[in-house]
Amino acid sequence: MKKITLLFVLIFHYALMAQVTIGSSTVSNQNILKVQDGTRGVILPYSNTYTTFPKYDAASTDLFSDYPNLVGGLIYNKADDQYYKYDGFAWNPARQLQGVFQLKGSRLGISSGITIPCLAFGLGICLSLGAPVYLAPDDKSQVLVDNLLLKNASSVTIKQNGMYDIAAALGFTGGSVGAQIGITEFKLTLQVKYTPASAWETIVTKSNYSIIFIIDTQGSKTSSFSQTVSLPAGAELRVVPTITTVGGSGGSLSAYGTDTSSVNSYIGARLIKAY
Incomplete structure (x- = not known):
């Protein structure tokens, strides 16, 4: 009788540990629950x-x-x-920083871009005429929201002391034509002005590169970064793009601009901890 009871307990224990399979006759000991059906789904909480x-x-x-x-x-x-x-x-x-209902986060798009002309003979000279303005209107369909109220009339300003995750991306449009072989560096720099009277300070830079071979065609030229930083209330943020071309021979003329699409260009902030 004891042997029968022990055998029953072992079988019952194995049944408890076996996989539950729904929608398939193939089982695996790699899963506890397996759901397989090509026409119906599972509704989670x-x-x-x-x-x-x-x-x-x-x-x-x-x-x-x-x-x-x-x-x-x-x-x-x-x-x-x-x-x-x-x-x-x-x-x-x-979507982390891009969550529309993330009350501790903002994601801002570009309301006005800039033009960056370049003239290259070996080492290229590019003139970044200012910085793009991340003050586009909120648009939930483009996942643009300002739950942290960062937008002022003409600047992106932190409203609360705290530790923040800052993410920024900027897409570049345009290209170059010439007789130059080399590379183009697309650099993105996050700067902070801690008080109205202070100077802009660089926090982080990020670069992307494109190869020049006679023609630097319009393609994927996007730089992005994410940085954790402590910011006081009143601090202003801006993203400064710069372009540098380095060629092995010849020269080229370039005309670049900033992509205003919210997919490629945005600045996001999430409050991690308030002080």
Whole structure:
């Protein structure tokens, strides 16, 4: 009788540990649950708005209470059409800085670009006429929102002391024609003016390169970066593009500009921690 009972317990334990398979007759010990169906889907937990997410706390800096047992949880937000993942501290949108309903974040597009003419004979000379202005109107269809209220009349200004994730991208348009063989460097620089009276200070730079072989055709010329930085209230942000051409021979004329598409050009900020 004891042997029969032990055998029954072992079989029952194996059944508990076996994979559950839905929509397929093929099982694998690599998964606990397998769902396979080419015509129907699985509906995961969802919410109409982030305020009904588990652990929502309006008094918390990041709007959610810490709860390690929920790490890796997923929930779909119907309001902005994306999934959110819980990391033990807060629910993070799948598109991160680009989340429309990320109340602690902003994503700004270009309202006016600049032109960058170049003249190259060996070492190229390019004139960056100012900096693009990231003050385009909010447009949720283009994932442009200003939940941190960064936009002033003519500048991007931090409103609250804190630690921020800053991400910026800038697309370049145009090209060059000439008899030069070499490379073109497209550099993006994030600068901060901490007070109205202070000078602009460089925080980070990022470069992308394009090969010149007689004609530098219009193509993918986009530079981007992400940087964590501590910023005081009142600090201003700007992104400065520069172009340098280095050729082995000959010369070329170039005319570049900044891409105003929000896919290629934007500045984003997310408040990590308020001071």
